[in-house]
Amino acid sequence: MEITLTADGDVRVADDGTGLPTEHGCQSDDPPLKTELTVLGGGARPVAWRSLSGGCFGMGLAAVSALSSRLTADVRRDGARWVLEYERGVAVAPPAHT
Template identity: 55%
Template sequence: MTDEAYAYDASQIEVLEGWEAIRRRPGMYIGSTDERGLHQMVFEVAERAVNEILAGRATSLGITLTPDGGVRVADDGPGIPVENAAAADDPTLEALLTQIHAGAARNGPHTVSLSLCGVGPCVTNALSSRLTAEVRREGVRWVQEYARGVAITPPVAEGPATGSGTTFTFRPDVDIFGTAECSFAVLEEHLRELAFRNRGLDISLTDERPPGGPRSVRHRFPGGGISPAAGASAPGQGAGRGA
């Protein structure tokens, strides 16, 4: 071969960032593009809410599988900062959803990692055909829409808010995943184990897809797992679980 055949310079290097990198190589961020990867998308969003609860900034997390194939993840924390003037400790909403490794600062040592690569909601946003973010913060309800990782609207104030919290509703992109149906049983098992290992977590899972009507479970283990306050392991003392 000639020297030209081995030529390699900067013009042959392709640099991908943010949503482009995630959509080009999704398996690097969520493990696979099958059912396992779908569930990981849920956990990437849920991690932030779980750590808000363990830090005492929120009390509960709710995950809902919707009839149209979407997933809704909601918490009752203070709400993600929306404006650029937000406190330095927390990324703004758009940064969290578009910048890799823009996760919120963790408060104290008692945190949970559900993310494979520490990317969080950004990877879920990039691999969703649509994502709606709703933030209830300081009396205002903010809404922002995304399509395949790109913001299609700015955050819009939609009126007064009752309470506070953050809700992400997303639909996995069927162009990437072979299936867009999350398994209620798989998610339920994982969330039950998570709640048992971390005393104080209050997690509910609802499936609105069954023809016979919704089904729901709630996991909370007051006497089991690790206490965020004490940081000590304790044997299970019974499970709080409702259907």
């Protein structure tokens, strides 16, 4: 994991780990990554997600998103790229997939 503090006050986090699933979840039409960035709460999640969720009860990413004036998740996996953008935990555009 690499954390960079930029001159304009932004924080950039790069993580080359296993990552969160980007394909649609079994209980929702939304990709699991979108759910992790927007759902605050310690509700039950699929077992495969538990080792990938950050923070207490998997609230880490959603809390960071909710508290961030701007958050961009840029995920590159299996030759594809997903970009999700949020302001204070609210999507500013639909997820982009290329």
